[in-house]
Amino acid sequence: MYLLFCLFRNLCLGLEDLQLVFMISSHELFIKLLKDDERKLLIDQMRKRSPRINLCTKPVTSFYDIPASASVNIGQLEHQLILSVDPWRIRQILIELHGMTSERQFWTVSNKWEVPNVYGNVILGIKDNLTRDLVYILMAKGLHCCAIKDFVHAKQLFAACLELVTEFSPKLRQVMLNEMLLLDIYTHEAGAGVSGERPPSDLISRVRGYLEMRVPDIPLRQVIAEECVAFLLNWCENEYLTMQVPLPLVQTNPYVKLGQLLAATCKELPGPKESRRTAKDLWEVVVQICSVSNQHKRGNDGRVSLIKHRESTLGIMYRCEPLVLTTILSLFVKLHNVRVTSNVHSQPREPTIS
Secondary structure (H helix, E strand, O other): OHHHHHHHHHHHHOOOOHHHHHHHHOOHHHHHHOOHHHHHHHHHHHHHHOOOOOOOOOOOOOHHHOOOOHHHHHHHHHHHHHHOOOHHHHHHHHHHHHHHOOOOOHHHOOOOOOOOHHHHHHHOOOOOHHHHHHHHHHHHHHHHHHHOOOHHHHHHHHHHHHHHHOOOOHHHHHHHHHHHHHHHHHHHHHOHHHHOOOOOHHHHHHHHHHHHOOOOOOOOOHHHHHHHHHHHHHOOOHHHHHHHOOHHHHHHOHHHHHHHHHHHHHHHOOOHHHHHHHHHHHHHHHHHHHHOOOOOOEOOOOOEOOOOOOOOOOOOOOOOOHHHHHHHHHHHHHHHHHHHHHHHHHOOOOOOOO
16 A cells, blocks of 8 residues: 555656646545645645746636736726726726727717717817717716716716816816706705705806806707706796896797796786786797797707707706696696697588488
8 A cells, every 4th residue: 555655656746737736636546545744745845846837726727817818907997987986086997998008989888878969079079089088988977977866976077077178178168067057956956955945046146147158159958958947937036037037048048938938927927917918928938839840950059949849847847836837737738628629620520411
Protein backbone atom coordinates (compact mmCIF):
# COMPACT_ATOMS: atom_id res chain seq x y z
CA MET A 1 0.00 0.00 0.00
CA TYR A 2 2.85 2.34 0.87
CA LEU A 3 4.46 1.61 -2.48
CA LEU A 4 1.24 2.56 -4.24
CA PHE A 5 1.13 5.83 -2.29
CA CYS A 6 4.71 6.62 -3.29
CA LEU A 7 3.84 5.91 -6.92
CA PHE A 8 0.92 8.39 -6.82
CA ARG A 9 3.02 11.00 -5.05
CA ASN A 10 5.88 10.78 -7.53
CA LEU A 11 3.37 10.91 -10.39
CA CYS A 12 1.85 14.14 -9.02
CA LEU A 13 5.25 15.70 -8.42
CA GLY A 14 6.17 14.96 -12.02
CA LEU A 15 3.10 16.76 -13.40
CA GLU A 16 3.16 20.44 -14.28
CA ASP A 17 -0.61 20.84 -14.66
CA LEU A 18 -2.01 21.54 -11.22
CA GLN A 19 -5.58 20.87 -12.36
CA LEU A 20 -4.54 17.38 -13.41
CA VAL A 21 -2.97 16.92 -9.98
CA PHE A 22 -6.32 17.80 -8.40
CA MET A 23 -8.06 15.27 -10.60
CA ILE A 24 -5.70 12.49 -9.50
CA SER A 25 -5.63 13.50 -5.85
CA SER A 26 -9.43 13.65 -5.80
CA HIS A 27 -9.76 10.05 -6.91
CA GLU A 28 -11.42 7.74 -4.39
CA LEU A 29 -8.38 5.43 -4.19
CA PHE A 30 -5.99 8.33 -3.68
CA ILE A 31 -8.16 9.78 -0.88
CA LYS A 32 -8.02 6.45 0.92
CA LEU A 33 -4.23 6.33 0.64
CA LEU A 34 -3.59 9.99 1.50
CA LYS A 35 -4.57 11.83 4.63
CA ASP A 36 -5.72 15.43 4.46
CA ASP A 37 -2.49 16.76 5.92
CA GLU A 38 -0.41 14.73 3.48
CA ARG A 39 -2.58 15.93 0.57
CA LYS A 40 -2.07 19.59 1.54
CA LEU A 41 1.65 18.97 1.92
CA LEU A 42 1.80 17.55 -1.59
CA ILE A 43 0.08 20.63 -3.05
CA ASP A 44 2.47 22.95 -1.19
CA GLN A 45 5.44 21.02 -2.60
CA MET A 46 3.96 21.48 -6.09
CA ARG A 47 3.65 25.23 -5.57
CA LYS A 48 7.23 25.64 -4.34
CA ARG A 49 8.64 23.44 -7.09
CA SER A 50 6.97 25.19 -10.05
CA PRO A 51 6.25 28.91 -9.57
CA ARG A 52 5.01 29.22 -13.13
CA ILE A 53 2.10 26.91 -12.38
CA ASN A 54 -1.24 28.59 -11.67
CA LEU A 55 -1.58 28.34 -7.90
CA CYS A 56 -5.36 28.66 -7.88
CA THR A 57 -6.75 26.09 -5.45
CA LYS A 58 -9.91 25.63 -7.53
CA PRO A 59 -10.11 22.67 -9.92
CA VAL A 60 -11.28 24.97 -12.77
CA THR A 61 -10.45 28.54 -13.70
CA SER A 62 -12.76 31.05 -12.08
CA PHE A 63 -14.90 33.17 -14.40
CA TYR A 64 -13.77 36.28 -12.55
CA ASP A 65 -10.11 35.45 -13.30
CA ILE A 66 -10.78 35.97 -17.02
CA PRO A 67 -9.89 39.56 -18.09
CA ALA A 68 -12.97 41.47 -19.23
CA SER A 69 -12.99 42.69 -22.81
CA ALA A 70 -13.68 46.32 -23.72
CA SER A 71 -17.15 45.42 -25.02
CA VAL A 72 -18.03 43.81 -21.68
CA ASN A 73 -16.92 46.93 -19.80
CA ILE A 74 -18.94 49.18 -22.11
CA GLY A 75 -22.01 46.99 -21.68
CA GLN A 76 -21.71 47.09 -17.89
CA LEU A 77 -21.35 50.88 -17.90
CA GLU A 78 -24.33 51.26 -20.24
CA HIS A 79 -26.40 49.15 -17.87
CA GLN A 80 -25.39 51.41 -14.97
CA LEU A 81 -26.20 54.44 -17.12
CA ILE A 82 -29.74 53.17 -17.69
CA LEU A 83 -30.39 52.54 -14.00
CA SER A 84 -28.77 55.61 -12.44
CA VAL A 85 -30.74 58.74 -11.53
CA ASP A 86 -27.79 60.47 -9.87
CA PRO A 87 -26.70 63.27 -12.25
CA TRP A 88 -23.08 63.22 -11.10
CA ARG A 89 -22.83 59.45 -11.49
CA ILE A 90 -24.38 59.75 -14.97
CA ARG A 91 -21.73 62.31 -15.88
CA GLN A 92 -18.94 60.08 -14.58
CA ILE A 93 -20.21 57.05 -16.53
CA LEU A 94 -20.43 59.05 -19.76
CA ILE A 95 -16.89 60.34 -19.31
CA GLU A 96 -15.67 56.74 -18.91
CA LEU A 97 -17.65 55.56 -21.93
CA HIS A 98 -16.39 58.36 -24.17
CA GLY A 99 -12.86 57.51 -23.02
CA MET A 100 -13.35 53.96 -24.33
CA THR A 101 -14.89 54.77 -27.70
CA SER A 102 -15.74 57.82 -29.77
CA GLU A 103 -17.96 55.96 -32.22
CA ARG A 104 -21.07 55.53 -30.06
CA GLN A 105 -24.00 57.86 -29.45
CA PHE A 106 -24.87 56.98 -25.88
CA TRP A 107 -28.11 58.96 -25.81
CA THR A 108 -29.53 56.09 -27.91
CA VAL A 109 -28.67 53.38 -25.35
CA SER A 110 -32.26 53.12 -24.06
CA ASN A 111 -35.40 53.48 -26.15
CA LYS A 112 -37.16 54.62 -22.95
CA TRP A 113 -35.31 57.94 -23.06
CA GLU A 114 -37.74 60.26 -24.79
CA VAL A 115 -37.32 64.00 -25.29
CA PRO A 116 -40.00 66.07 -27.10
CA ASN A 117 -39.11 66.70 -30.73
CA VAL A 118 -39.24 70.44 -30.17
CA TYR A 119 -36.31 70.02 -27.73
CA GLY A 120 -34.57 67.12 -29.41
CA ASN A 121 -33.67 69.09 -32.52
CA VAL A 122 -31.85 71.67 -30.40
CA ILE A 123 -30.07 69.17 -28.16
CA LEU A 124 -28.88 66.95 -31.01
CA GLY A 125 -27.39 70.04 -32.64
CA ILE A 126 -24.79 70.29 -29.85
CA LYS A 127 -21.41 69.64 -31.46
CA ASP A 128 -19.55 68.14 -28.50
CA ASN A 129 -20.57 64.47 -28.26
CA LEU A 130 -20.15 64.15 -24.49
CA THR A 131 -22.13 67.32 -23.78
CA ARG A 132 -24.87 66.28 -26.20
CA ASP A 133 -25.25 62.86 -24.59
CA LEU A 134 -25.23 64.32 -21.08
CA VAL A 135 -27.84 67.02 -21.80
CA TYR A 136 -30.14 64.59 -23.61
CA ILE A 137 -29.95 61.89 -20.94
CA LEU A 138 -30.36 64.31 -18.02
CA MET A 139 -33.47 65.84 -19.61
CA ALA A 140 -34.95 62.47 -20.64
CA LYS A 141 -34.47 61.00 -17.18
CA GLY A 142 -35.85 64.17 -15.56
CA LEU A 143 -38.98 64.06 -17.71
CA HIS A 144 -39.45 60.37 -16.90
CA CYS A 145 -39.11 61.00 -13.15
CA CYS A 146 -41.61 63.84 -13.46
CA ALA A 147 -44.06 61.55 -15.29
CA ILE A 148 -43.89 58.93 -12.52
CA LYS A 149 -44.13 61.68 -9.85
CA ASP A 150 -40.60 61.15 -8.55
CA PHE A 151 -40.22 64.88 -8.14
CA VAL A 152 -37.11 64.75 -5.92
CA HIS A 153 -34.94 63.03 -8.54
CA ALA A 154 -36.54 65.05 -11.34
CA LYS A 155 -35.47 68.29 -9.63
CA GLN A 156 -31.89 67.03 -9.17
CA LEU A 157 -31.64 66.00 -12.82
CA PHE A 158 -33.15 69.25 -14.12
CA ALA A 159 -30.92 71.35 -11.84
CA ALA A 160 -27.80 69.59 -13.12
CA CYS A 161 -28.94 70.02 -16.72
CA LEU A 162 -29.69 73.71 -16.13
CA GLU A 163 -26.23 74.27 -14.66
CA LEU A 164 -24.66 72.54 -17.67
CA VAL A 165 -26.53 74.34 -20.46
CA THR A 166 -26.20 77.77 -18.80
CA GLU A 167 -22.52 77.69 -19.77
CA PHE A 168 -23.11 77.58 -23.53
CA SER A 169 -26.77 77.89 -24.61
CA PRO A 170 -29.22 80.66 -23.54
CA LYS A 171 -31.92 78.88 -25.53
CA LEU A 172 -31.57 75.59 -23.62
CA ARG A 173 -31.24 77.52 -20.38
CA GLN A 174 -34.72 78.98 -20.92
CA VAL A 175 -36.03 75.54 -21.87
CA MET A 176 -34.81 74.12 -18.57
CA LEU A 177 -36.28 77.05 -16.60
CA ASN A 178 -39.64 76.33 -18.25
CA GLU A 179 -39.45 72.63 -17.39
CA MET A 180 -38.50 73.42 -13.79
CA LEU A 181 -41.51 75.73 -13.57
CA LEU A 182 -43.79 72.90 -14.68
CA LEU A 183 -42.08 70.59 -12.17
CA ASP A 184 -42.67 73.11 -9.36
CA ILE A 185 -46.36 73.32 -10.31
CA TYR A 186 -46.69 69.54 -10.17
CA THR A 187 -44.77 69.37 -6.89
CA HIS A 188 -47.01 71.93 -5.19
CA GLU A 189 -50.25 70.43 -6.48
CA ALA A 190 -49.21 66.95 -5.37
CA GLY A 191 -47.99 68.18 -1.98
CA ALA A 192 -49.14 71.30 -0.17
CA GLY A 193 -51.87 71.97 -2.74
CA VAL A 194 -53.71 68.79 -1.78
CA SER A 195 -54.49 70.25 1.65
CA GLY A 196 -55.60 73.55 0.11
CA GLU A 197 -52.46 75.54 0.94
CA ARG A 198 -52.00 78.37 -1.52
CA PRO A 199 -48.84 78.35 -3.61
CA PRO A 200 -46.09 80.84 -2.76
CA SER A 201 -46.32 84.22 -4.48
CA ASP A 202 -43.03 83.54 -6.24
CA LEU A 203 -44.51 80.52 -8.01
CA ILE A 204 -47.57 82.49 -9.12
CA SER A 205 -45.30 85.26 -10.45
CA ARG A 206 -43.25 82.72 -12.42
CA VAL A 207 -46.41 81.24 -13.93
CA ARG A 208 -47.56 84.68 -15.04
CA GLY A 209 -44.08 85.39 -16.38
CA TYR A 210 -44.16 82.27 -18.51
CA LEU A 211 -47.51 83.15 -20.07
CA GLU A 212 -46.29 86.68 -20.83
CA MET A 213 -42.89 85.51 -22.13
CA ARG A 214 -42.10 86.50 -25.67
CA VAL A 215 -38.53 85.32 -26.23
CA PRO A 216 -37.90 84.54 -29.92
CA ASP A 217 -36.68 81.11 -31.06
CA ILE A 218 -37.36 79.41 -27.72
CA PRO A 219 -38.89 75.93 -28.22
CA LEU A 220 -42.09 75.67 -26.20
CA ARG A 221 -44.16 72.68 -25.10
CA GLN A 222 -47.89 73.41 -25.25
CA VAL A 223 -48.53 71.35 -22.11
CA ILE A 224 -46.67 73.96 -20.04
CA ALA A 225 -49.02 76.73 -21.20
CA GLU A 226 -52.01 74.48 -20.45
CA GLU A 227 -50.84 73.68 -16.94
CA CYS A 228 -50.00 77.32 -16.21
CA VAL A 229 -53.54 78.41 -17.12
CA ALA A 230 -54.99 75.48 -15.17
CA PHE A 231 -52.84 76.46 -12.19
CA LEU A 232 -54.16 80.04 -12.21
CA LEU A 233 -57.75 78.82 -12.55
CA ASN A 234 -57.37 76.32 -9.72
CA TRP A 235 -56.11 79.02 -7.39
CA CYS A 236 -58.78 81.55 -8.38
CA GLU A 237 -56.44 84.00 -10.06
CA ASN A 238 -59.49 85.22 -11.97
CA GLU A 239 -58.60 88.90 -11.60
CA TYR A 240 -55.32 88.40 -13.44
CA LEU A 241 -56.85 86.23 -16.18
CA THR A 242 -59.72 88.64 -16.84
CA MET A 243 -58.16 92.06 -16.28
CA GLN A 244 -54.36 91.97 -16.21
CA VAL A 245 -53.31 89.44 -18.82
CA PRO A 246 -51.95 91.27 -21.89
CA LEU A 247 -54.36 91.46 -24.83
CA PRO A 248 -51.82 90.20 -27.43
CA LEU A 249 -51.33 87.14 -25.26
CA VAL A 250 -55.07 86.41 -25.28
CA GLN A 251 -55.18 86.81 -29.05
CA THR A 252 -52.21 84.55 -29.75
CA ASN A 253 -52.42 81.88 -27.05
CA PRO A 254 -55.64 79.82 -27.21
CA TYR A 255 -55.11 78.38 -23.72
CA VAL A 256 -54.98 81.84 -22.21
CA LYS A 257 -58.11 82.78 -24.17
CA LEU A 258 -60.02 79.78 -22.82
CA GLY A 259 -58.70 80.42 -19.32
CA GLN A 260 -59.77 84.06 -19.49
CA LEU A 261 -63.30 83.13 -20.54
CA LEU A 262 -63.57 80.49 -17.80
CA ALA A 263 -62.29 82.96 -15.22
CA ALA A 264 -64.67 85.69 -16.39
CA THR A 265 -67.66 83.33 -16.37
CA CYS A 266 -66.84 82.04 -12.88
CA LYS A 267 -66.27 85.58 -11.64
CA GLU A 268 -69.66 86.79 -12.88
CA LEU A 269 -71.73 83.72 -12.07
CA PRO A 270 -73.26 85.29 -8.91
CA GLY A 271 -75.02 87.75 -11.23
CA PRO A 272 -76.75 85.71 -13.98
CA LYS A 273 -77.49 88.66 -16.24
CA GLU A 274 -73.93 89.91 -16.19
CA SER A 275 -72.52 86.46 -16.90
CA ARG A 276 -74.57 85.82 -20.02
CA ARG A 277 -72.17 87.54 -22.39
CA THR A 278 -69.01 85.80 -21.09
CA ALA A 279 -70.85 82.48 -20.89
CA LYS A 280 -71.90 82.86 -24.51
CA ASP A 281 -68.33 83.64 -25.58
CA LEU A 282 -67.08 80.66 -23.58
CA TRP A 283 -69.62 78.37 -25.19
CA GLU A 284 -68.59 79.47 -28.68
CA VAL A 285 -64.93 78.77 -27.92
CA VAL A 286 -65.72 75.32 -26.53
CA VAL A 287 -67.76 74.47 -29.64
CA GLN A 288 -64.87 75.67 -31.80
CA ILE A 289 -62.38 73.59 -29.84
CA CYS A 290 -64.40 70.40 -29.97
CA SER A 291 -65.20 70.72 -33.67
CA VAL A 292 -61.74 71.79 -34.83
CA SER A 293 -60.08 69.69 -37.52
CA ASN A 294 -57.02 67.66 -36.63
CA GLN A 295 -55.29 69.24 -39.62
CA HIS A 296 -54.36 72.38 -37.68
CA LYS A 297 -50.63 72.47 -37.26
CA ARG A 298 -48.22 74.02 -34.79
CA GLY A 299 -46.91 77.48 -35.65
CA ASN A 300 -43.26 78.43 -35.99
CA ASP A 301 -43.19 79.67 -32.40
CA GLY A 302 -44.13 76.23 -31.06
CA ARG A 303 -47.73 77.18 -30.23
CA VAL A 304 -50.85 75.88 -31.97
CA SER A 305 -53.28 78.09 -33.83
CA LEU A 306 -56.27 76.37 -32.20
CA ILE A 307 -56.63 73.92 -29.35
CA LYS A 308 -57.05 70.53 -30.92
CA HIS A 309 -57.92 67.15 -29.50
CA ARG A 310 -55.15 65.80 -27.29
CA GLU A 311 -54.68 63.76 -24.13
CA SER A 312 -54.29 66.76 -21.82
CA THR A 313 -57.36 67.97 -19.93
CA LEU A 314 -57.15 71.70 -19.35
CA GLY A 315 -58.08 72.75 -15.83
CA ILE A 316 -58.12 69.26 -14.31
CA MET A 317 -54.88 68.49 -12.49
CA TYR A 318 -54.22 66.99 -9.08
CA ARG A 319 -57.02 69.20 -7.79
CA CYS A 320 -59.52 71.49 -9.52
CA GLU A 321 -61.31 74.55 -8.19
CA PRO A 322 -64.96 73.42 -7.75
CA LEU A 323 -66.57 76.32 -9.62
CA VAL A 324 -64.21 75.88 -12.58
CA LEU A 325 -64.87 72.15 -12.65
CA THR A 326 -68.64 72.68 -12.45
CA THR A 327 -68.50 75.17 -15.32
CA ILE A 328 -66.44 72.84 -17.50
CA LEU A 329 -68.73 69.89 -16.80
CA SER A 330 -71.79 72.01 -17.58
CA LEU A 331 -70.29 72.97 -20.91
CA PHE A 332 -69.63 69.37 -21.87
CA VAL A 333 -73.05 68.23 -20.74
CA LYS A 334 -74.61 70.89 -22.93
CA LEU A 335 -72.34 69.92 -25.82
CA HIS A 336 -73.36 66.28 -25.38
CA ASN A 337 -77.05 67.17 -25.35
CA VAL A 338 -76.70 69.30 -28.47
CA ARG A 339 -74.94 66.48 -30.25
CA VAL A 340 -77.58 63.91 -29.24
CA THR A 341 -80.39 66.23 -30.35
CA SER A 342 -78.62 66.92 -33.63
CA ASN A 343 -78.20 63.21 -34.34
CA VAL A 344 -81.87 62.51 -33.63
CA HIS A 345 -83.03 65.24 -36.00
CA SER A 346 -80.60 64.17 -38.71
CA GLN A 347 -81.76 60.52 -38.76
CA PRO A 348 -83.92 59.66 -41.81
CA ARG A 349 -87.53 58.93 -41.03
CA GLU A 350 -88.95 55.50 -41.79
CA PRO A 351 -91.24 55.50 -44.82
CA THR A 352 -94.93 55.28 -43.99
CA ILE A 353 -97.40 53.12 -45.92
CA SER A 354 -100.34 55.14 -47.17
